Amino acid sequence: MQxxxxxxxxxxxxxFLSFSDPPYFLSWLSTAKMNSMIQxxxxxxxxxxxxxxxxxxxxxxxxxxxxxxxxxxxxxxSFAEVAQTSDRIFEVRGLQVLIDNQSLKYINGxxxxxxxxxxxxxxxxxxxxxIATCSCGNSFAxxxxxxxxxx
Numbered sequence: 049m050q051x052x053x054x055x056x057x058x059x060x061x062x063x064f065l066s067f068s069d070p071p072y073f074l075s076w077l078s079t080a081k082m083n084s085m086i087q088x089x090x091x092x093x094x095x096x097x098x099x100x101x102x103x104x105x106x107x108x109x110x111x112x113x114x115x116x117x118x119x120x121x122x123x124x125x126s127f128a129e130v131a132q133t134s135d136r137i138f139e140v141r142g143l144q145v146l147i148d149n150q151s152l153k154y155i156n157g158x159x160x161x162x163x164x165x166x167x168x169x170x171x172x173x174x175x176x177x178x179i180a181t182c183s184c185g186n187s188f189a190x191x192x193x194x195x196x197x198x199x
Contacts, residue, residue, distance in 0.1 A: 085152070086111070086140055087159045092171060093141045095162040100143075103127050108137075110146040113154040117187025119180050121154060123173050154190065 088096070100107055108131065112124045128146060131137060135146045147155065159174040178188040 085138055085147070085156055085158070086145065087157075088141045088143070089159070089161040090141075092160045092162040093143060095169070095171070096143060100127065104129060108144050108146050110135075110148075111151065111155070111160075112148055113151040118182035119187040119189040121189065122187040125171065 096109055100109065107127045107129060110124075110126045110128045112126075113121050114124050116122055131146050132148065134149045136149065136152065138145045138147060154177065155175065157176040161172045161174070162169065163172060164170075173188075175188060175190075177190045179191055180189040181187065
């Protein structure tokens with residue numbers, strides 16, 4: 049059983065943080081190792097744990113990149129009870145995150161944050177490989193030459 053989460057993609061790389069974002073995220077981001085496959089802010093970890101607590105015991109977090117959306121690709125987060133043979137499991141801030149082999153090449157250096165504003169809360173993705181995002185905030189594009197193969 050998979051439960052999709054409501055996802056916000058970054059609207060523009062230069063504006064993915066707002067004045068309402070907690071200052072701890074700014075200091076965390078500046079010290080994050082951007083050469084790691086994926087980074088989670090403390091706020092993202094807390095929200096994922098909250099959502100995960102409503103699932104069955106030992107549920108795993110799945111992060112994928114799928115074709116579609118206004119700018120070619122979009123992020124998909126869900127919960128999974130088992131890992132597939134094409135999945136790699138990453139330990140990120142104490143959470144086990146499943147990423148399929150096809151998605152690995154699109155998310156190297158990805159920073160996942162969670163924030164709330166007057167319109168509600170949502171996950172925000174900052175992908176250093178993204179060259180464009182859609183105004184809908186749900187999809188992104190990258191140069192095919194810049195795809196990083198997952199190790």
